[in-house]
Amino acid sequence: MSMNAGKKSLKGATLLLEALEKEGVDVIFGYPGGVLLPLYDALLDSSVRHILVRHEQGGVHAADGYARVTGKVGVCLATSGPGATNLVTGIANAYMDSIPLVVLTGQVVTSLLGTDSFQEADITGITTPITKHSYLVKDAREIPRIVKEAFYLAGTGRPGPVLIDLPKDVLAAEIEPFSTEMNLKGYHVPGKGDSDKIAEVAKALSECSKPVIYAGGGVITAGAGAVLKQLAEKASLPVVTTLMGIGCFPYGHPNLLGMVGLHGAVAANYAVDDCDLLIAVGVRFDDRVTSGLGHLFATRAKIIHIDIDLAEIAKVVRTHIPIVGDARLVLEELLEALAGFQLPQVAEWWDQLRSWKNYYPMRYDKDRLTAQLVIECIGELANEDTMVITDVGQHQMWAAQVYPVVKSRNFATSGGLGTMGFGLPAAMGAQIARPDDMAVLITGDGSFQMCIQELATIAHNKLPVKIVLLNNGVLGMVRQLQKYFSGERYNQIDLQGNPDFIKVAEAYGIRGIRVDSLEQVRSAISEAFEHPGPVLLEFAISPNDDVLPIVPPGKPITEMLGG
Amino acid sequence: MLHTLAVLVENHPGVLTRVAGLFARRAYNIDSLSVCQTDDPKLSRMTIVVNGDDQVIEQVRNQLNKLVIVHTVTDLTAESVVDRELALIRIQVSPETRSEVLQTVDIFRGRVVDMGRTNLTIELTGDIGKINAFIKAIRPYGLLELVRTGKIAIMRSET
Amino acid sequence: MLHTLAALVENHPGVLTRIAGLFARRAYNIDSLSVCQTEDPALSRMTIVVNGDAQVIEQVRNQLNKLVIVHSVTDLTAESVVNRELALIRIKVSSETRSEVLQTIDIFRGRVVDMGRTNLTVELTGDIEKIDGFVKAIRPYGLLELVRTGKIAIMRSDV
Numbered sequence: 001m002s003m004n005a006g007k008k009s010l011k012g013a014t015l016l017l018e019a020l021e022k023e024g025v026d027v028i029f030g031y032p033g034g035v036l037l038p039l040y041d042a043l044l045d046s047s048v049r050h051i052l053v054r055h056e057q058g059g060v061h062a063a064d065g066y067a068r069v070t071g072k073v074g075v076c077l078a079t080s081g082p083g084a085t086n087l088v089t090g091i092a093n094a095y096m097d098s099i100p101l102v103v104l105t106g107q108v109v110t111s112l113l114g115t116d117s118f119q120e121a122d123i124t125g126i127t128t129p130i131t132k133h134s135y136l137v138k139d140a141r142e143i144p145r146i147v148k149e150a151f152y153l154a155g156t157g158r159p160g161p162v163l164i165d166l167p168k169d170v171l172a173a174e175i176e177p178f179s180t181e182m183n184l185k186g187y188h189v190p191g192k193g194d195s196d197k198i199a200e201v202a203k204a205l206s207e208c209s210k211p212v213i214y215a216g217g218g219v220i221t222a223g224a225g226a227v228l229k230q231l232a233e234k235a236s237l238p239v240v241t242t243l244m245g246i247g248c249f250p251y252g253h254p255n256l257l258g259m260v261g262l263h264g265a266v267a268a269n270y271a272v273d274d275c276d277l278l279i280a281v282g283v284r285f286d287d288r289v290t291s292g293l294g295h296l297f298a299t300r301a302k303i304i305h306i307d308i309d310l311a312e313i314a315k316v317v318r319t320h321i322p323i324v325g326d327a328r329l330v331l332e333e334l335l336e337a338l339a340g341f342q343l344p345q346v347a348e349w350w351d352q353l354r355s356w357k358n359y360y361p362m363r364y365d366k367d368r369l370t371a372q373l374v375i376e377c378i379g380e381l382a383n384e385d386t387m388v389i390t391d392v393g394q395h396q397m398w399a400a401q402v403y404p405v406v407k408s409r410n411f412a413t414s415g416g417l418g419t420m421g422f423g424l425p426a427a428m429g430a431q432i433a434r435p436d437d438m439a440v441l442i443t444g445d446g447s448f449q450m451c452i453q454e455l456a457t458i459a460h461n462k463l464p465v466k467i468v469l470l471n472n473g474v475l476g477m478v479r480q481l482q483k484y485f486s487g488e489r490y491n492q493i494d495l496q497g498n499p500d501f502i503k504v505a506e507a508y509g510i511r512g513i514r515v516d517s518l519e520q521v522r523s524a525i526s527e528a529f530e531h532p533g534p535v536l537l538e539f540a541i542s543p544n545d546d547v548l549p550i551v552p553p554g555k556p557i558t559e560m561l562g563g
Numbered sequence: 564m565l566h567t568l569a570v571l572v573e574n575h576p577g578v579l580t581r582v583a584g585l586f587a588r589r590a591y592n593i594d595s596l597s598v599c600q601t602d603d604p605k606l607s608r609m610t611i612v613v614n615g616d617d618q619v620i621e622q623v624r625n626q627l628n629k630l631v632i633v634h635t636v637t638d639l640t641a642e643s644v645v646d647r648e649l650a651l652i653r654i655q656v657s658p659e660t661r662s663e664v665l666q667t668v669d670i671f672r673g674r675v676v677d678m679g680r681t682n683l684t685i686e687l688t689g690d691i692g693k694i695n696a697f698i699k700a701i702r703p704y705g706l707l708e709l710v711r712t713g714k715i716a717i718m719r720s721e722t
Numbered sequence: 723m724l725h726t727l728a729a730l731v732e733n734h735p736g737v738l739t740r741i742a743g744l745f746a747r748r749a750y751n752i753d754s755l756s757v758c759q760t761e762d763p764a765l766s767r768m769t770i771v772v773n774g775d776a777q778v779i780e781q782v783r784n785q786l787n788k789l790v791i792v793h794s795v796t797d798l799t800a801e802s803v804v805n806r807e808l809a810l811i812r813i814k815v816s817s818e819t820r821s822e823v824l825q826t827i828d829i830f831r832g833r834v835v836d837m838g839r840t841n842l843t844v845e846l847t848g849d850i851e852k853i854d855g856f857v858k859a860i861r862p863y864g865l866l867e868l869v870r871t872g873k874i875a876i877m878r879s880d881v
Contacts, residue, residue: 114589114622122588124736128580128743133790136590136735153790186732187790311784314777569869576749579742587736595766596738599754599807599870602857607754608869645836647845648758649808651876674847677804679879686806688833688847698761710728710767711758712871717810720838 012140013042013171016104019147019180020048025075027051027066027432028104029059033079034119035106035168051432051461054453056083058425060090061451064099065426066433068412069387071223073100073155074429080106081119084165085126089419091161092130096416097244098221100159102150103131107167110138124165132160140173144180152182157189158309159221190308193325198333199340200321201279201304205235206341208277208302210349213237214260217244217415218282218307220408222327225249228281231335236346238353240268242283243400244415251404257353258362261289262551263397266360269557271353272298277344281306282327285316286416289557294318296556306330362401363548369518371398371470374525374539378440378468379404381525385437386410387430391423391447394476397547399442421450424467428454431463438466438529445471445498455508458534466528467510467536469501472543480546484561485553505536512536565594566620567646567716570609570627571634574600578632582609585626591615595648595713606634610715639716646716650694651676653684655705664704671697682707690714724753725779726805726875727770729786730793733759737791741768744785750774754807754872765793769874803875805849810835811857812843814864823863830856841866849873 010018016039020028027049032040043050053059056078063074074094078087084105094101107113108120124134133153135146150162205211219228225248232239232255239249240260249256258265260272272278278301283289290297294316305312305319306327313322323330364372375398378388384406390396390413405411412430414422427441448469458465479493502512511531515524515538528535548562572578579598586593594612601608613620620638627636639646652673656664668675668685671693677684682705687697691714698706731737738757745752753771760767772779779797786795811832815823827834827844830852836843841864846856850873857868 110590114585114619114626122584125584125588125739128584128736128739129747134736136588138590184790186793309788311781311788313784315781574751576751577742577746579752579755580739580746583736583738583742587739590735592733592735593738593757595756595758597754597756597758597871598752599756599872601870602865602868610869610871645810645843645845647808647810647835649806649847649871649874651804651806651874653876653879676806677879682879684804684876684879686804686847688808688845706761708876709761710769710874710876711760712756712769712808712874713758715808715810715869715871717812717843717867717869720812720836720841720843 009174009176011038011042011171012143012173012175013038015140015143015175016147016166016171017042017046017048019144020075021046023073023147023151028075028077029053029062029429030077031056031059031079031083033083033106035080035108036077036171038168038171039106051457053425054456055451056086057090057421058451058454058457060087060101060103061093061422061425062429062432063101064090064094065389065412065429067099067101068426069409069430070433071409073102073151075102075104077104078106079119080108081121084123085121088126088130091127091163093414093417093419093422094161095130095132097414098159098217099161100154101161102154103161103163105163105165107136107165109169110167113167124163127163130161131163134163134165136165137167137170140170140175141178145182148180149182149184152184153187190325191329193306193323193330193333195333197321197323198330198337201323201334202337202341204277204302204304204321205338205344208344209346210275211235211237211277211279211344211346212271212275213239214272214278214280214283215239215245215248216242216281216283218327219245219248222282222308224281224328224331225408227328227331227335229253231331234335235338235343236350238271240264240272242286242289243413245283246400247405247408247411250406252406257357259400261557262291263401263547263549264557265362265401266549266560267353267356269560270356273556273558275301277302277304279304279306281331284312290316291551291555291557293556369521369539369541370545371395371541372402373518374468374470374521375399375403375442377521377525381522381529382438382440387412387434387437387439389413389423389427389430389439389441391443392418392420393444393447394480394547395442395444395470420447423447424451425454427465428458428463431465432461438464440466440468442468442470444476445469445473445495445501446475452504455505455510459508459510463534464532465534467534469536469538470541471501471538472541472545473498474543476543477547479543483546484550501536501538510534510536512538514538516540564617565612565614565640567639567714568611568613568624569637569639569716570611571601572607572609573632573634574605574607575632581630581632582627585623586613589619589623597713597715610713612714643719644716645719646690646714647688648691648694648714649712650687651684651710652687652698652701652706653682653708654701655682655707657681660704664701667700673697723776724771724773724799726798726873727772727783728796728798728875729768729770730760731766731768732791732793733764733766734791740789740791741786744782745772748778748782750778750782754870756872756874769872771873798875802878804878805873805875806847807850807853807873808871809846809853810843810869811846811860811865812841812867813860814841814866816840819863823860826859832856
């Protein structure tokens, strides 16, 4: 109950919290500060749960993790100045991966705006290029409308972070209630695709002989996984996914060729290169997929690009049939349109694809302790609702290559920005979002130390996150790049000075299990999974293991090393 | 009050973002802005009309001046200046109203630059007051489209 | 090539930063820009002239369209439009050159809006080429100051 209930006027901060409640917000990841005094005071009387993180970057990544595993808008809160600037990496991270966030920042009182006052930063200016939209609230009466708009903007169309900057006097102002109608004349959410174009796609599909579906994060955002599966099964279409698309098509399905791109499966890369029809859905032809060589990507193919964001069409590659719309609606219509056409003759194509798949499986040593072996074992012991969250580096690519994700929203990783430090707080947010499903973090000793302070938040809130630390004592991805492309001139990749991670976990009151040998792997994972609280599982792996295959910089994706 | 700032800036990508950002961070809206190259192709001149508190505008002016890409900033508000704006206005006409419209255009010393069966386009220069007055006079006939450049200003010739 | 984009945008602080940012991040320089309120005081119209690759401009246009505060963007480059720009130009004159200068102004249909002992100020409207032509013709007499609005454009009246 609001302290002000019954009174005619409300505080701006109370109005803000009521507006958040109306949007269904159950949790905020935040960190207090001077200008947020009115808000933290009002929070005492609100139903919204506040998780006190240990660094604002942890807060924004936690909100991001929350959003990734639920599809709901994540919310974080930071104070003005350094609190706000500490969010920048996390905002950019969410922006790059089209994750819906509402980012609340405190701001100095309006009369001091732009005067370089204490803890002031022009956060709307700083974040202009990395937010979908932002607001600097000057009148408390605008709060309900702005909050409504912010959630709508963050969660619809191509999702993304929306920032609301809240000066202290606006939060403290006493105001009268009023109307909250949105005013977004310049914002349109694409829905169904152009029917003529969809019919064109159906026709092109019926006439092709080597089709491939290239599916990305947009499929997950649109909830289009089920219809994608129907389409692939009906027309016997092979599917490759991007890193962000992992989970949109079930692992182990015979039509799945694997991840495409610089560390992709050989069969997936060859298929994209050789196909005569590429159906790209919810992807942006990122340079981790195309090598930044749009003109050399799928050169033999007619390219169909289905995306909700018009600005992505023809950004990187020439597109023969562009369709702007919601991926689920477009694929549903395409499935219907197929009824009027012959299905493509793909038997020969599948012979080729199967031979690639068989000839170039993901290979790794099974007679010693390797990251892939650990990750596969986790997959065997987990269930299909387990959420896997990764950090950034070699462990991330290994997880993407071998972990069996069978459902959308069960794999969360920093794709576009590649943010080391994302994993631990994101896993924390994911666990809070879905308390009944297990959250497993796969991280490395480099990434883990970038937001390690959030162990306190995990311990404090008794979040049963399973932290799988693949410790090779080096910055493995950089080491591997130096090995292949800098003539083994290794520099600044040795993480000497690493702490005893088990002792660190224990210092936070978290159970730690160290695994040094192959024989202990399965039992240690079982033990961790059965433990009701958080666990740190540390695996000692070799610094010499590489992520393979790898496409050298500037080379087309068919020129893989170690495939 | 309304301020008119003339800012001489370098022609660089990003200059506009930086200049506009200084107003945006105060949540000050720019009423009108016109930017065009000067006689020196490396420089542009921005004429910014902005509504705001004198002291704040003065501070923004100083912050503008501090930007490396800004050469000079002059507040033309209090100066003795000639200011002008250009508007292109498309007006609905019918056989009944055509001559009345043309008369009004003439009174305001507008020039017809394009004419169709049902509408005509005129070019009008003047200060903001004159253009507003013309729009008011013409509105009853049907104002179809209006494009204004925003004000530019130049120092008066010394006498 | 030069592109002319007309964008209908909401009058909010920050709108200019967002729009300018889209060009700036590509390191595309805006050749000229004019922004002014429309008939609806909540909306402004921006006329942006930018030099760039057609494909990139098309993508920037799509990105512009995506901005929440942008209602519409029209590429007026290929359209049938009336283009105009306004310039205020201060020219040095002496008793010897005065009549020649006035003659030149007359040929270009400029209007003298201010006159001093040693200089005079002319208002001139026309397309970019006409204004460039005038500036070239007048330069030998002494160009003291030049302020241009940047181009604005309006669709031709239907016939």
